[in-house]
Amino acid sequence: MKYRFNFGRYSPEDEAFYGTLLTLGNGYLGIRGEIELEPSLYGTTIAGVYDYAPYFYREIVNAPRVIGIQIFLNGEPVGIGTGGLRKYERELDIEDGILRTDVEVELQQGGVLGYESLRMVHGRRKSLVVLRFKVKPGRSGTLTVISPIKTDTMNPLYREEVMAKHYRVRKYSILEDAVYAEAETIDGRYRIGIASSLVTGLEHERFAFKNTDGVAEVLTLDVEAGKEYEFVKYAVVESVPAEDLEERALRNLREAKTAGFEALYREHRDYWKELWEVAGVRIEGDEEAEKGLLFSLFHLMQCMPIDSRISLTARGIHGFGYRGHVFWDTEIYALPFFMAVFPEKAREMLIYRYNNLDAARENARANGYNGAQFPWESADDGREATPSAIPVDIRGEKIMRIYTGEEEHHITADIAYAVELYHKFTGDSEFMSRYGLEIIFETARFWASRVKYEEGKGYVIKRVIGPDEYHEHVNNSFFTNLMARYNLLLAARYFELSRENEEWGHIAAKLGITGEEVEKWKEIAESIYIPRQENGVWEEFEGYFELLDYTVDPYGLGEERLPPEIRENIGKTRLVKQADVVALQYLLKEQFNMEDIRKNFDYYLPRTTHASSLSMPAYAITASWLGYMDIAYDYFMKCAYIDLHNLYGNTRDGFHLATAGGVWQILFRGFCGVDIKDDTLEIRPNLPPEWKEVELRFRFRGNLVDLKIGKGRVVVRVIEGERFKIRTSNGVAEVKSGETVVLEV
């Protein structure tokens, strides 16, 4: 596995696009890929560091920039944007988790200056960023290198022209061997301490300066034309709420310097090697597919939170799209990859929800419900962070009203679903005792208070938005009602189990859950109103079938292709933004037969615009079940290249993490056909015709499994663990640790 992504064109307009693609991160820090030799709006993202923002409640802070470098040769500033570029190569090496830059800039004084750098956001030392660079001047004379911590970064708000600076500089220190900047978020909740040091083994003079834009070290040295001069910039970004923030940052900086570049690089490569050992996927016969998939997984892994203070956000540590908020995207689309490959990370992310259970309880209370209602958008404190309105024009004269925060209630069931899915993957009953059960019970309580009884219909759920956000204020959304029913029955089942499990029993008791309450849950679940089925097709919500019918090419994408009269009245048509009924049938597959799934797929596919990046995964998975391999493969590739090809035109705002997780799910649940039936792994593969063999690894109930799927056969090996059962179309087999089992399919 040796995949490198090369980009050879520089244009200031495209920098923000490449900035996302070339982001490096380690779950704690994110550094966008904009070239270090030019100024940039983008600084550093620190997972979990948020501040109050206009409209968006709280948003992830664009912290000071640590990666910039400015070079002067004989007084001439060397910039990428000014003159001729003889060479411009940027390479993202996803195997080692590094970004290489290799440029040759034509000098106005004649000749060229070569600049080569290697950037890493260190995998193990979470607060460390390292930039090694080599300068090869085409002229002799004086080389000046400025290495700043720039404190002029800001967050773009609802328009790129309107910005918020989310921190105040509290302190600059100029030290013998480093510079230090300390900032505090405007709300006073977070302090950020940044230490930076530029090191070279060459003879040099060292200066430093500070001003309102930042603090910097400056090295000058005499250079000879044609020779190469090497520097290493170390930067440490700490955000611990400690009194000794500066000391801590400097200590970590000095430790890194003492270790030195080579040792740090080795550690970093080892980190990535370990990740890829489990996460790596081999697709024989389709390098393009493998490449896109690995690119997706690389960026997904870069965002794995280091603790439970924050979960995976919609656009990762890559950018500021969706303000660093956590959506259902995380639980439904991104988490399954982590449950299977890095279950301890999935656990942390679910604990984030548990940590915010009190905020969810308050949220339910504020909206007049019981139990816990998770916010549609969640930031660092778990309160509802969805904007209720956003200005459309700069004046704020036109306002776009946003209802998702008030109506998109299915997220509460989605989180309960993810808790159960994690449990099915891992069998981690300790997690269920400490966190999971409470989430399941409290979300069930929410639904029990959310429904209303309506004579002749049963329990109804009115005024919601389902995954298909084109239709607001709808009643009895198929997706929502079925997920609510699932949530209620899940809680009822765990209540039954808790009668025989002392620890679980304590939890039910602590929450004051009675048999009576659970009976009510069951009654609601049994009588919950499900919209009608016509010719096998479930109505997305009550009244959907009465809307104007309109169909689109399933191989197209987005709304631009629609005529204006349809686009402007889209809520009055049967067009669907993203998989909704089909997504539900994927999630609750066991409740449907294939014929039912096919009818709904056939109906909804030509009515879906895929204007949401969450749409294609569910379609691709069900398509592969149904043997619609053309569409399954097409969507798989689109999802795998969503950002590399900038399919939605907004890659600049960050990486599409849910889609990246979706790509893995298409592979795992769709093409490989893996499903969990209690303690048995069911495998019913359906590979794209070009694929010769797929190999991937995952964990299932403590076992680390290597799965190879080829034409007509499945090879399963347990690398570590004990044993588990597999079911294929040819029956059930048991696999033990160290064993390899070959099954015909």
Next chain:
Amino acid sequence: MKYRFNFGRYSPEDEAFYGTLLTLGNGYLGIRGEIELEPSLYGTTIAGVYDYAPYFYREIVNAPRVIGIQIFLNGEPVGIGTGGLRKYERELDIEDGILRTDVEVELQQGGVLGYESLRMVHGRRKSLVVLRFKVKPGRSGTLTVISPIKTDTMNPLYREEVMAKHYRVRKYSILEDAVYAEAETIDGRYRIGIASSLVTGLEHERFAFKNTDGVAEVLTLDVEAGKEYEFVKYAVVESVPAEDLEERALRNLREAKTAGFEALYREHRDYWKELWEVAGVRIEGDEEAEKGLLFSLFHLMQCMPIDSRISLTARGIHGFGYRGHVFWDTEIYALPFFMAVFPEKAREMLIYRYNNLDAARENARANGYNGAQFPWESADDGREATPSAIPVDIRGEKIMRIYTGEEEHHITADIAYAVELYHKFTGDSEFMSRYGLEIIFETARFWASRVKYEEGKGYVIKRVIGPDEYHEHVNNSFFTNLMARYNLLLAARYFELSRENEEWGHIAAKLGITGEEVEKWKEIAESIYIPRQENGVWEEFEGYFELLDYTVDPYGLGEERLPPEIRENIGKTRLVKQADVVALQYLLKEQFNMEDIRKNFDYYLPRTTHASSLSMPAYAITASWLGYMDIAYDYFMKCAYIDLHNLYGNTRDGFHLATAGGVWQILFRGFCGVDIKDDTLEIRPNLPPEWKEVELRFRFRGNLVDLKIGKGRVVVRVIEGERFKIRTSNGVAEVKSGETVVLEV
């Protein structure tokens, strides 16, 4: 007259305060006084260049910065904020209109670097900024000077952390002899072309660069320790809506360079000499008073608009306070100085209102009235620009509702008043024909539709805010009702006059004004309801006397001194934010006798917090009429030093132009006691006891008058013009051109 203002302390926190005090401008361009060697948020203000903004409708644009300079010696960046300063002197020379900077910075490489500069925003060449600077390096080696046009400037919005960038860079050019940047406002209404060139007679290498932050020239040269190296930066900022913007900017730049620094400086000094020849004031016996007054007039003159596209704004070209909007401040407080000293400028500023008469008509229509209703806050297009609400916290959760735009209607009469005052000063009947009459008629029409008839009361004006903004939604404001009556009667009088003036008759006819309509105006004026008078004190508005009484020390200032329970309920008390009844008695002096004025002064003074910078002038003027010389002098000095002493703590946001105009009015109308009675100038002086003699100049009906007031005598000389009459307590005299008349008082 040789006044220089010296500032010798550098601190990054105070830079924004000095930035306002040291602003240079020429009516078209404004360059704040922040030191050029440090980065700054502040760029260039261009009178009349506005853009849409959140909350504030349209605001003046913080255009790219042209004044910055960056110096490196042997690779060491020379900054003011980093190391030791051996010397830091900044001197504003208001005689020549220049800013001198003289600093000595300790170098990290040892020794010091001397930097001396002279800055001017050229008086005659409106688009030209010149910075001459001399560098004296303490070490030999290589000197690098970077001279950028910085395009990273932004407007602070409702909080300093939230900013809007009001332009997009359209183009950078790097030329043989200059660099050029072109920007366009976000709304597309204005283009800004900036050309800049750094010149030195010394041997040097020249480079240039561009990036997202700007475009720059870079000069490097070999220097010897102790020698002095001179540079001149020329920058031209054009905003004409011309296709050949770049050519035009470069042509003006090259013309300036050809003229050279010395010739340009001479022109600039001549410009200021001419201004001061008319505007200069001599106060014998009180240098402190003279100094503060001249400082105020200097900044006022720097803001004189060059044409009628925009008028004087609340905080001038000095800053972004009140978003570059035009208020009643202009007509009532600032304009009289211009009417008397630069009447052609007052004319332009009143034409600005005429140009926006259609917008005022639309405004009236939109609010359900007739005629023309001027907006409380006016930007480049004359539409209502007052925010209706501003967020208090960064989230926008708490919103402060602002009613002035909806209720502070007196501005419409204030503008009619200023038109008449201009006419009284100048006798400019051509102005009245072309512009003035139409304003007076249309504003009268507004008032005729604004009043309502109420049985037993007559015509009432409900739900307004008077100058005292502590009290919102009040009925029958004394100030508003009397100004409305004045406006109606003024229009009626001009209608009478237009019967005998053919041109004026045409205007009345064009507007369709009939005798009947004018009779109605008179009827309203005669029966307009005036709040009650108790013991000679007029009630500020209906019900004011029922409010909680509370008094404050008249020598204090602002609201901080109030106990919280009073501050938070200030609208429920009789506390007044600023002169209201007293301001009206000043403006419409002829309608009151001195005893009446005294009673109201005595009553309202201890009830006024002066939380508005507009408060003290009216009090000081009436105080001097009443012989309350202590308070008159105290307020005069406070007004004269309002920004030098940062009395309101918000000098950083721009200069208090209305107060500056108020200082001149205290002198002219108060201490000198000048009043116009038809074609006669009345002079009833009342100088502060320490003052030996005051000498000032002004124009009255085409005559340029030199007025000297000493103990017991008035000396009047007509420098140019024909003749006019003077009345003092000793009778009437006629003064002819070239004559000097001495009168006893």
